[in-house]
Amino acid sequence: MAIKMNRMRCFIIFLLGVICLKNSFAQTPSVELRGAWIATVANIDWPSSAQLKAKMQKKEIIEALDFYQDHNFNTVFLQVRPSSGTFYPSKIEPWSRYLTGEQGKRPGYNPLKIWIKEAHKRNIEIHAWINPYRITNSPTQQLHKNHPALLHPEWVINYGGKKYFNPGIKECKNHIINIVQEIVSNYQVDGIHFDDYFYPYPIAGQAFPDSAAYMPSQNQFPDIGDWRRNNVNETIKDLNLAIKKINPNIKFGISPFGVWRNQIRDERGSLTNAGITNYDDLYADVLLWIEKGWIDYLTPQLYWSTENKAVPFEHLTQWWSDQACERSIFIGHALYKNNANKPEWQNASQLPLQIDIVRKTPKASGNVFFSHKHFSKNELGFTDTLKNHLYKYPALIPPMPWINNSAPKAPYELEIKKEQLRWKHEGSKTDDIKFAIYLIKQAGIRQLIKITQKNKIPIQDIIANEKDIYGIQITALNHTNNESIGSEIMSLVLN
Numbered sequence: 001m002a003i004k005m006n007r008m009r010c011f012i013i014f015l016l017g018v019i020c021l022k023n024s025f026a027q028t029p030s031v032e033l034r035g036a037w038i039a040t041v042a043n044i045d046w047p048s049s050a051q052l053k054a055k056m057q058k059k060e061i062i063e064a065l066d067f068y069q070d071h072n073f074n075t076v077f078l079q080v081r082p083s084s085g086t087f088y089p090s091k092i093e094p095w096s097r098y099l100t101g102e103q104g105k106r107p108g109y110n111p112l113k114i115w116i117k118e119a120h121k122r123n124i125e126i127h128a129w130i131n132p133y134r135i136t137n138s139p140t141q142q143l144h145k146n147h148p149a150l151l152h153p154e155w156v157i158n159y160g161g162k163k164y165f166n167p168g169i170k171e172c173k174n175h176i177i178n179i180v181q182e183i184v185s186n187y188q189v190d191g192i193h194f195d196d197y198f199y200p201y202p203i204a205g206q207a208f209p210d211s212a213a214y215m216p217s218q219n220q221f222p223d224i225g226d227w228r229r230n231n232v233n234e235t236i237k238d239l240n241l242a243i244k245k246i247n248p249n250i251k252f253g254i255s256p257f258g259v260w261r262n263q264i265r266d267e268r269g270s271l272t273n274a275g276i277t278n279y280d281d282l283y284a285d286v287l288l289w290i291e292k293g294w295i296d297y298l299t300p301q302l303y304w305s306t307e308n309k310a311v312p313f314e315h316l317t318q319w320w321s322d323q324a325c326e327r328s329i330f331i332g333h334a335l336y337k338n339n340a341n342k343p344e345w346q347n348a349s350q351l352p353l354q355i356d357i358v359r360k361t362p363k364a365s366g367n368v369f370f371s372h373k374h375f376s377k378n379e380l381g382f383t384d385t386l387k388n389h390l391y392k393y394p395a396l397i398p399p400m401p402w403i404n405n406s407a408p409k410a411p412y413e414l415e416i417k418k419e420q421l422r423w424k425h426e427g428s429k430t431d432d433i434k435f436a437i438y439l440i441k442q443a444g445i446r447q448l449i450k451i452t453q454k455n456k457i458p459i460q461d462i463i464a465n466e467k468d469i470y471g472i473q474i475t476a477l478n479h480t481n482n483e484s485i486g487s488e489i490m491s492l493v494l495n
Contacts, residue, residue, distance in 0.1 A: 036395050037075040037299075037330060037368040038068060038375075039129070039255075041082075043098040045372040050101040054108040057099070061114055064372060069122040071375075071383070072391045076119060077193050077255075077368070080112050081130035081179065083137055084149065084165075088112035088187065092179055094144035104144030116188055123434060123451050125397060127191030127253065128183050132176045132235070134197055135163035148175060157210060160203045167199060167231045167283075168213035176235060177242050184246045191251035192243055196301060198232050199283045201276065228283035240294040249403055249480055255299035255332055255368070256286045258316055260323075270319040273310040290325045296400055297327060299368045303334035305344035306353055314357050321363035328365045328398055331358045335369040339379040348380040355390055365398045394451050396436060397481045404480040408433055411455075411474045414490040422456040423474055423487065432479040437462060440471035440489055451477070463492075 040046055046064060047057045068076060080087040085096030085103050088111065094104035099111065112128070119126045135149050139161045143149055149156050149163060155175070157166045165172040180192055199208065214224050221227035236254075243252050261269035261279045268287070269277075278284040289295050300320045306313045321329050333354055337345045344350060358364045369375075375383045399405075408431065411423040427433050437450040439462070449462055463469055471491045476484040 036071075036073045036366060036391055037077065038073050038372055039077040039368060039370045040064065041079050041371045043082075047099065050098055057107070057111065058109065058114055061111070061118060065115075065118050065122055065124065067375065068124055071387050072394045073124065074395060074397050075125040075127065075190075076115075077127045077129045078112075078115055079130075080128045080183065082134075083131065083141075084135040084147070085144075086179075088183070090179075090182060092148070092175070092182055094147055097141075103142065103147070112183075112187055112189075120188070123453065125190035127193040127251065128187070128189045129193040129195065130179065130183075131197045132194060133164045133167055133172070133199075135165060137162060157208070159200055159208055160206060162200070164200060166210055166213055167228065167235065168210050168217075173231070173235045173238065177239055180239055181242050181246060184243055184250055189250065191253055191296075192239075193253050193255065195255045196257040196278075196282065196284070199228055199281075202281050225280070225283060229279070229285050232283055233285060233288060236289050237292070237294050251296040251400065251403070252294075253297040253299060254284075254286065254289065254295055255301055256284055257282060258300050258302045258304065258332075259311060260286055271315055272312070287323055290323060290327050293325075293327070293402070295327065296403065297330060297365075298324075299330045299332045301332040301334075301370070302354075303332065303337065303370070305337075305342075305350055306357070307344035313354060317357055317361050317364060321361050324363050326402065328400060329363060330366045330368050331364055332368045332370060335374045335382075336371060338374060338382055346380075348382070348385075351380075351382050352385055352390060366395070393448055396448065396451075396477070396483065399481040399483070401482075404478075404482060406478070407482040408476040408478045408484045410484040411435060411476055411487045414472065414474060414487055416459055416490075419459055420456045421459045421462055421472065425455060425476055427476070434477045436475045436477055436483065438473045438475070438486070439463070439466055439469050440473060440491075441466075442468040442470065446473070 043050060046060055048060060052060070081093070082096065082098060084093055085098070086093050087096055087099065095106060097103040099107040116126050135156065136143070149165070152171065155165050155169055155172050157164045165175065167173070183189060184192065214227055217227050221230065240252050243250050256278050257276065259270060259272050259274035259277045261277045262272050262274055263269040265280065276282070278286050286298065290298060298320065300316070302313055302316050304311045304313055317331055320331070333351060335351070338351060339346060355367055358367055378384060409426050411425045413424045415422050425433060425435070434451055434453050435455065436448055437452065437457070439447045439449050441447060449466070450457065462472065469492055471489040473486045473489045475486050
């Protein structure tokens with residue numbers, strides 16, 4: 001193979017936005033620059049058993065992250081505090097029972113530290129996912145003798161056979177904030193993530209027993225629902241302030257239940273007929289959080305098929321995207337329902353269709369899948385479809401310019417030397433710079449092909465199995481995913 005090189009000045013106009021980077025070469029859907037994220041759930045996905053030794057648990061971490069890298073995922077939501085027990089050594093709460101089978105028992109290593117280290121090696125972000133209020137999942141679950149719920153029984157509410165920290169008690173809010181501060185202060189996580197467990201899902205015939213905590217506030221909040229929403233609002237607001245005070249670059253995100261409110265109850269709501277909603281039943285006023293800028297992204301759980309008339313997927317994708325308020329929206333997909341015992345989920349085109357809908361929704365920034373273990377099953381061939389088609393190429397994590405909008409300098413002096421593509425870049429090692437490598441193809445396609453932390457790479461790793469290449473361009477990415485302008489394009493003639 002002979003490679004002839006020359007240089008031509010790049011005249012690409014970059015438009016930096018909330019969603020992704022758009023450029024003059026991006027004329028076809030093959031240029032996909034949106035986030036590809038995955039949720040990993042404690043003891044559902046990892047570890048596969050609490051009886052595994054530390055060595056095997058570490059092996060499963062590596063295997064999972066190798067899978068994510070091979071399938072071009074760029075972000076992992078990792079449950080690090082699923083039920084008031086931690087996946088890291090904590091001064092506030094005991095070790096999680098999901099690691100050893102016994103709450104408070106040391107696993108012999110620091111799982112969160114390993115996940116972060118190995119994920120960052122692979123250019124994958126780690127968002128620490130915690131459940132704020134849940135303490136136990138069953139009435140028989142044993143708590144460590146020094147657990148805060150035993151030391152402070154006045155903080156605890158029993159409901160539906162489970163234990164919860166009472167969201168209406170100030171000390172509980174402070175406890176949650178202290179937990180998040182401990183994580184952010186000690187670990188290089190890229191984000192803090194909450195899911196839809198705020199006030200618990202209602203149980204027919206059972207009232208949530210928080211009237212004693214409500215009594216002092218009933219004059220200020222005559223409606224107990226308004227009081228409950230205010231409790232959660234104050235927690236979200238104060239969490240955001242606490243996170244940003246320690247590290248303003250850390251993202252704070254929520255994956256709420258898929259319906260905020262039905263339009264029949266509120267003109268701002270969606271055209272849905274959901275039996276449960278965030279606002280009315282979980283007391284999560286998600287729109288307020290995003291309007292106030294208390295969170296950086298939303299991942300609404302749109303765990304319904306496109307055939308569902310009561311909660312239509314396409315409508316909800318557009319509705320949530322319209323509520324973005326200059327924040328990011330990533331759509332949550334029910335990977336666990338794929339091939340379920342319902343006709344609409346037995347169709348192999350269901351999840352690909354959902355991804356296509358998200359990609360065609362301008363303000364939607366990417367996809368999140370729940371949860372990891374279903375990928376290994378390759379149900380309806382979906383994992384193969386991702387690898388060979390939908391996620392064939394890597395994707396940039398969309399920047400969040402309200403966090404940081406400073407882009408790094410562009411790489412320069414691209415050359416091929418000793419069968420390696422090399423380039424230079426001005427920036428210190430503390431800048432945590434990565435590089436995005438693009439192939440310039442015929443028909444105006446500018447295809448992202450590789451993201452690397454190095455400033456040289458074998459040329460065959462770039463061009464193998466690719467056709468119609470006439471140039472290469474490189475950009476720099478900083479730690480908040482802001483992208484530089486492109487380098488000069490190095491043209492190629494392959495013989």
